[in-house]
Amino acid sequence: MSDPSRTGLAERLGRLDRRWLYLVLLVAVGVSVVLRPLFPDQPSVFVRPVFERIERLEPGQSVLVSLDYSPVSAPEIEPMAFAITRHVLLRGAHPVFVTLFPEGPAMYERLRVEVLERDFPELVAGRDWTMLGYKAGGRMVINAMRQEMAAMFAGDAEGRRLGDLPGLRGYRRLGDFPLVVSLSSGTPGLKEWILYGGDPSGVPVVGGCTGIGTPEYLAYFPSQLQGILGGLKGASEYEAALADRHPGAGFPRRAGRVMGPQTVAHVVILLFLVLGNVAYLRRPGRRQPEERP
Amino acid sequence: MSTSFEVWIAAALTLMVFSFLWRDNPFYKFAEHLFVGVSAGYWMVLGFWSTLWPNAVVKLVPEAARVTEPAAALPDRDPLVIIPLALGLLMLLRLWPRAAWLARWPTAFAVGTTLGYNLVRTVRSDFLAQIHATVAPGLVIRTPAGAIDWIATGNQGVIVAGTACCLAYFTYTRTARRARGGVARAGLLLLMVAFGASFAYAVMSRVSLLISRLQFLLGDWLGLA
Known part of the structure; x- marks a missing residue:
């Protein structure tokens, strides 16, 4: 009983x-x-390659950062965008932002105010970083950039001509970049950058995505996708690695909190x-x- | 506590949406309908100014670029943009029953080009490259020492064996019995582990959104955090 x-x-x-x-x-x-x-955190095997690739950038090199997310996924992706942008600028490299999401320019505005202008007031838009803006077309945009950047972008989002942008001198096509970072919450995003950017051109692709999207992208790691920040945990690990390697920078650990x-x-x-x-x-x-x- | 009117509006709408956790109610309905209406309007305006304007209007009339950016450099005129513009207009004929058949042409064009363009890349990146990445590195060599990395090699073996087990589970041509039944059962267990991990990631995503809203309510609105 x-x-x-x-x-x-x-x-x-x-x-x-x-x-x-x-x-x-x-x-x-x-x-x-x-x-x-x-809580203390440390980078996993998925996050460490992203950090190390950016840590190895030479001063003056340009990195393509694609802000492919919207306010819906900003709580997860935005801390990644902030941490990676800070890291790229700490290395003296030049982030070239682009977005395949219509809401991307609004996400860039938050990044500009809260990171680029607040943490790096001595840096100037167009000279130290570039925002190419939003282009509709998803995979077709990536395909065109693979062949000729100028085919897609006549200039940056503020109207400067492509030839006048120091961050794009010597970067005529996607394959000229040492690294592509896609911070993605869906389609078009990280998968498109792997399939239509990284795989055909050979440019290394790393990325960050929402927790829900992570299992889908892990299938591409490490041969087609060099590293990935999965959800808030990935962002927190990246912030911890940044604080550990650059303790003097004193950036807030937004995802860690x-x-x-x-x-x-x-x-x-x-x-x-x-x-x-x-x-x-x-x-x-x-x-x-x-x-x- | 915040003195910003916008923050109070956002907090009220957040609480209205959260009220659904109690039960369906008029406050939730109001927030839901407001969200759908505002989203539709926002997307329409965004679609016009970020897609139709720069890709169609500015390419036909370059001076139009200065409407949104007064200091913008004028792009070259591109009359060929009339072709996609005409195809886009043909799409709208679906709304007029007598000419609705014309909308099939742009649909066929879009489906055909997308299919042709994606087929090769998908087969290469999503099929062949995945098989190669699964099977190729049988023995993982630790460079530059040249020694075998037994842990990585073991992991690779688990991936290959796991993939084979999962494929065996989806083989329905014969009843899975004895050894093959055991392999299929192992595949099922691996699939359950994978689904569990995926679900855990989904939970993490949803909890992140909850935390973000609570940070807004307790921090930006009430000033407690």
């Missing part, structure tokens, strides 16, 4: 209104957002999973598996 008190608890757990779970999760995450714990609440949320969800399974296994009337003779 089953223990009635245990069965009662299992029944109550099974009938628990899901809104209690929402409330517990909300309170747990809310408290950790206020307390802002910062979110990993505290993220960890708390995961612990709460795991707890709910365990409780849910206990309730399921102990509920009265559940068919027991037949014993083998």
Whole structure:
């Protein structure tokens, strides 16, 4: 016979209104957002190649950074964009921004205000970094850039001619860049940069993507995709590597600060999973598996 | 607490959307309809100024570039842009039943070119390159020492064996029994592990969005964080 008190608890757990779970999760995450714990982090095998490739850039080299995300995925992708841009500029390299998303220019504006102008006030747009702007067409844009940058962009987003941009001198086509970074939340994005940019031209491609998109892109690592920042965890690992290698820079660890609440949320969800399974296994009337003779 | 009107509006809308967790209600409906309406309007305006204007109008009338950027260098005139513009207009004829058949031409053009363009690249990058990356490095040599990296080689072996097991699970031409049944079962377990990892990444993404909203509510709005 089953223990009635245990069965009662299992029944109550099974009938628990899901809104209690929402409330517990909300309170747990809310408290950790206020307390802002910062856990130590270190780059994984997927993140380290991205960091090392940018760390090896020579001063003056240009890197193509594609901001292929929108406000919907900004909480995950924006910390990556901020950290990678800071790293590129710390190395003395020249980021050349482009976007395949219509909302990309708005994302670039946030990057310009919060990173380029705030952290590097001595740098000048057009001279130290370039924003080519948004082009509709997705994979066709990448294909055209592979053959001739000028075929797609007559100048930068502020109207300067391509020939007047120091960051693009000697970079006539995609293959001339030492690295392409795609920060992507969907299509067109990282996959298009791999298929239509990296694979045919041989230019190394690294990227960052949302947590949901990560499993899809991991299939290309490491032969077609040299490194990847998967979701907020990847961004946090990158920030930790940057703080470790450049301790004097003192950049905020935006993703790292979110990993505290993220960890708390995961612990709460795991707890709910365990409780849910206990309730399921102990509920009265559940068919027991037949014993083998 | 914030004194910004915009922040209060954003906080109110966030709370209206969160209220769905309690139950469906008029506040949630209002926020939902507002979001759909504003999104549609935003996309229409964005589509016009970021796609139609620079790719069609400016290429036909270069002086139009100065409407959005007064200091912009004038691009060369490109009359050939009339062809895609005409194809785009043909698409709209779908709205007029007597001429709706004409919309098939741009549709056929778009499907044909996309198919032809993608076929080669997809086969090369998504099929052949994936097979090559899975099978080719049987023994992983640690450069520059030239010694065999046994851990990486072991990992590669697991990937090859795992791929074979998963493929065996999807082989339906014969009933999987005995050894092949065991291999298929191993493939099923590996698939479950992969789905679990994918689901965990999805949870991380959704929790990131929740944290972002709570940061906004507790930090930007209430000033607690």
